[in-house]
Amino acid sequence: LAAVSVSEAASGINPDTRASSRAVQSALPACWEEAWGQPSRFLTKQVSALREQIETLALGIPTLDRSEDLGSLVGSAALRSAALHRWYYYKEGFAPELPHIIADELGTGGGVVLDPFAGVGTSLLALRSRGDCSSVIGIEYSPFAHFVATAKLSAHLLDPTRLRVHAEALTGFKRDGRKLRIPALSSFADPRIFDRSDLYDLLAARDAIVTAPALSNDERSFFLLGLAAIVEDTSGAMKDGRALRIRNGRRRRPNALTPTEDARDGDGVRVMLHNQWLAMIEDLETSPTAEISAEAQVVRGDARTLANLESSDSVIADGSVGLAVFSPPYLNCIDYTEVYKLELWLLGMVQDQSGFRRLREGTLRSHPSVRFPQRQTPFIGRADVFAVVEAISSFLEERLPRAPVGRMVLHYFQDMHEVLTRLAHVLEPGAAMACVVANSTFSRRARVGDALSEDWRVPVLTDVLLARLAEAAGFESLEIWSARDLRPRNVSTGSARESVVVGRMGGSQ
């Protein structure tokens, strides 16, 4: 595509807050040419055809460079230090400041804010103290992330003095190896992952928390969350991109917390639990609960239906939401169920392999780890967008060694289309949505002699496709706020934009 025209951003988004931003009327990334690499001459025609289709969709979407103010906020670094948020480090989260900026710029309408991919509750925790939010609702599928979010959201009701007394008692847990139930996941029996003594300590601590008669349910959740937060640090494994891998001497950044006072030295389970719990209590002592003004709750549900998983009841009434802020799983093959399996099994949220598989099957189809049950998800509304998705998916399915990865692309956009369509129903007229997402690159490399040579490369502009799917669902004034460039894992050059896709329902707010 030749030149892109530059003009002032023209949309329903509050212009005052970013008067200096200029929007480019094409959502093609700066290094678009490079992003395609050099396809083998046998594929030049097919690759060019795909590229042209994607370019056509990108044209005309106002795209703003927001790297200065949002670049550091779309990632999870701030979650390591922010009080309460830091209780469990969730790599897939965004900074608590991000939903604030979004709410400032887009407004919260009648005051109900929804995060349909709530994760560990970052946006709910951040927004519940705003005067313009009356209620913040999250939907989260993973029982573990849901547990973390719920525990953090109810922690302000706890009495830190009581917690200190319980923490002291619980760190004195007794260990009786014969009575301990070891989770049936093979990782717990792998000596490279768990030293027996540490494992017994973890299990004994878990049982002590679960059976302590003096704890209220919220207190129990508080201590179990502290236990979950130290599991990876006590193990010989590390969360590494798509999987939980054996550490094998590689460096791992610690996640467990240390209090400012009364910290103990050492890396045994008892010491780490003591330090983690005390740091969490310090956060409670210093976080002003008086500021919490909105009701906040997170429901275990599915973002595609916005329904509660247990009752199948819809969680949100149509036309009731003033702002939706969220970040769905990215199109990057990461299976959260796999990455968080130690926590899931240790806390008893998964007990056997069939339960583990069932859990995976209900996730958004952003990974190829299982054969997902069929979903009836008709693409309705924008044949041109669906044609591009189908073309990318078929290209990848035919040419990748793992065909399910190609199919995943189709399923991912079908699922996101369902999410956006459902969202359009629950938003008030004129209400906005902001979706944080990253683009992906797929490629195929073949060995030529000693070297690996790239056969082809396809950058998928997920933000553009989601913007167009949002239009198909009824959103208007679509924009892309470009936040930062990530380096794709599988290619040596090029970048993958991480951005916020913003849109508004028709009608006035």
Ligand SMILES: C[S@@+](CC[C@H](N)C(=O)[O-])C[C@H]1O[C@@H](n2cnc3c(N)ncnc32)[C@H](O)[C@@H]1O
């Ligand atoms: C990128 S993370 C969101 C993180 C969140 N913004 C935070 O800061 O904690 C995406 C979340 O979507 C959840 N998820 C996956 N499939 C889902 C579904 N069908 N419905 C709702 N949530 C789902 C994952 O478990 C994960 O927690």
